[in-house]
Amino acid sequence: MRLLFNSATGGGLGAVVGLTDDDIIDGFGDVDSYAIGNDFEDQTLDGAPTAIETAGLDTSTSTGRQVRFDVFTKLPESTAPGFYETDYEIQLGEEI
Numbered sequence: 001m002r003l004l005f006n007s008a009t010g011g012g013l014g015a016v017v018g019l020t021d022d023d024i025i026d027g028f029g030d031v032d033s034y035a036i037g038n039d040f041e042d043q044t045l046d047g048a049p050t051a052i053e054t055a056g057l058d059t060s061t062s063t064g065r066q067v068r069f070d071v072f073t074k075l076p077e078s079t080a081p082g083f084y085e086t087d088y089e090i091q092l093g094e095e096i
């Protein structure tokens with residue numbers, strides 16, 4: 001899975017259309033792409049273990065820090081149609 005968010009604004013991708021696999025894997029412009037694995041050590045940016053830095057980012061006036069992100073995952077073509085869910089944790093602000 002990959003997590004993408006705008007590192008300049010703390011926002012998600014919004015109405016972006018036409019993303020290529022390279023955009024999702026490498027990010028683009030101010031959009032960073034983090035790989036997410038099963039452990040915090042599997043969280044990487046450009047192949048290196050990296051904490052997701054959100055200091056100073058806030059997209060809302062609500063209490064607490066608000067950062068929007070989009071998660072992408074590839075499913076095998078043979079996957080049956082339906083609804084799927086998972087859960088995961090993201091380590092923020094500390095070096096891995």
